[in-house]
Amino acid sequence: MRSWSKSLIGGVAVALAVAGCAGSGGDTGGDNAQSGPRELTVWLMNGSAPETLTNALHQEFQAAHPGVTVKYEVQQWNGIQDKLTTALASNDAPDVIEIGNTQSPKFAQQRVLLDISADTASFNKDQWLSGLEGSATWDGKQYAVPFYAANRVVLYRKDMFEQAGITAEPTNRAEWLAAIEKLKAKFGSDKDFQALYLPGQNWYSLLSFIWDEGGDIATQDGTTFKAALDSPQAKAGLEFYKELVEASGTKAPKDADEQTPEQAGIYGGGKVAMIIGLPWEVATAAKSDPKITELTGAFPIPGKAGPAPVFQGGSNLAIPANSKDQDLAKEYIKLISSAKYQSEFAKAGMIPGTSTDLSALEAGGPASAAMAKSSTNGKGVPATPGWATIEAGQNPLKDMLTAYLTGAKSIDQATADANAVLNEAFAG
Numbered sequence: 001m002r003s004w005s006k007s008l009i010g011g012v013a014v015a016l017a018v019a020g021c022a023g024s025g026g027d028t029g030g031d032n033a034q035s036g037p038r039e040l041t042v043w044l045m046n047g048s049a050p051e052t053l054t055n056a057l058h059q060e061f062q063a064a065h066p067g068v069t070v071k072y073e074v075q076q077w078n079g080i081q082d083k084l085t086t087a088l089a090s091n092d093a094p095d096v097i098e099i100g101n102t103q104s105p106k107f108a109q110q111r112v113l114l115d116i117s118a119d120t121a122s123f124n125k126d127q128w129l130s131g132l133e134g135s136a137t138w139d140g141k142q143y144a145v146p147f148y149a150a151n152r153v154v155l156y157r158k159d160m161f162e163q164a165g166i167t168a169e170p171t172n173r174a175e176w177l178a179a180i181e182k183l184k185a186k187f188g189s190d191k192d193f194q195a196l197y198l199p200g201q202n203w204y205s206l207l208s209f210i211w212d213e214g215g216d217i218a219t220q221d222g223t224t225f226k227a228a229l230d231s232p233q234a235k236a237g238l239e240f241y242k243e244l245v246e247a248s249g250t251k252a253p254k255d256a257d258e259q260t261p262e263q264a265g266i267y268g269g270g271k272v273a274m275i276i277g278l279p280w281e282v283a284t285a286a287k288s289d290p291k292i293t294e295l296t297g298a299f300p301i302p303g304k305a306g307p308a309p310v311f312q313g314g315s316n317l318a319i320p321a322n323s324k325d326q327d328l329a330k331e332y333i334k335l336i337s338s339a340k341y342q343s344e345f346a347k348a349g350m351i352p353g354t355s356t357d358l359s360a361l362e363a364g365g366p367a368s369a370a371m372a373k374s375s376t377n378g379k380g381v382p383a384t385p386g387w388a389t390i391e392a393g394q395n396p397l398k399d400m401l402t403a404y405l406t407g408a409k410s411i412d413q414a415t416a417d418a419n420a421v422l423n424e425a426f427a428g
Contacts, residue, residue: 046077151378157296268292
């Protein structure tokens with residue numbers, strides 16, 4: 001599943017892989033392999049691509065391929081995994097699909113996606129977003145192309161920072177903690193004030209701290225993964241999460257994530273100076289207070305000595321193995337992967353998957369600019385089919401956080417228990 005969506009954001013969370021309805025016409029030969037009208041079925045997900053972009057893209061593609069019609073279908077995230085599973089097993093598969101980055105390994109392992117290893121140069125491989133590239137690879141072969149992504153930043157109230165005497169955005173953990181203390185000194189007399197709203201189960205933010213310490217969720221040996229949350233580095237990241245919770249004075253629940261309740265709404269209430277979130281959460285917060293847009297600044301999640309690595313959630317593009325028009329599907333992905341259309345995704349507030357040009361994103365406002373800066377240090381969850389099981393069920397990272405933050409378990413017990421659940425999922 002894709003690990004964030006504009007409608008859910010937060011932990012964000014959830015979104016699965018793309019599915020398909022049927023492509024028709026053509027075979028696996030070149031563009032002229034079949035005479036007469038042809039149809040290329042493309043499935044992209046709801047909210048992924050602006051209509052202006054897809055309209056221009058499809059007009060250009062059809063003009064370059066006379067006799068070809070793009071049958072464009074927008075899919076909904078709800079129920080998409082089952083729909084895609086059925087479509088990929090049929091003889092009437094779509095030709096191009098968008099698939100969530102955390103779902104890609106599952107379908108690649110099942111060999112229901114086309115191996116495009118020999119074609120990656122055509123899709124600008126030298127400019128691929130590193131945070132997504134690994135999710136599109138399985139057992140040394142390439143089964144998908146990065147599409148677009150997003151990552152979290154620290155959103156903050158510029159007016160509160162100014163009133164608290166904070167003259168520069170924090171660039172490391174020490175400066176971040178110092179800013180929190182200044183905010184509490186200025187506004188702490190208000191019992192509803194929170195310098196940083198940080199729910200106990202915001203595991204996406206936890207990953208930044210674990211990676212910043214040099215740890216990881218798991219180690220990899222070929223296609224085998226072994227949980228590593230009990231490493232000293234991973235534990236250090238967990239300890240900093242607890243330090244941040246305690247220092248911030250957050251009133252967020254320790255047994256829920258950023259969607260329960262929705263943290264953007266809390267931020268929009270005017271009593272919170274900072275949240276760790278996605279850029280479009282500002283628009284959600286502005287529903288409570290329209291002025292919040294102009295009052296909000298943003299900076300990358302601080303690490304010990306600069307910006308911390310960030311979790312990048314997003315989507316890939318793939319060609320079903322049963323597509324009847326694979327060569328034409330490759331031409332479609334080649335066009336949408338071009339600098340021209342990747343720039344349009346950046347203008348829409350996304351990190352482009354096959355272009356390193358972030359100028360349009362940087363010009364999109366403080367939050368987009370901070371996301372662009374963080375994107376060069378993006379990472380993903382373990383690229384294993386087992387990860388789909390982890391996010392679809394009770395995420396052990398969430399349980400680990402709650403147990404440790406509440407004191408229900410020691411750090412050793414909490415990490416050991418999380419490791420056990422992860423290893424079971426990795427083993428299938």
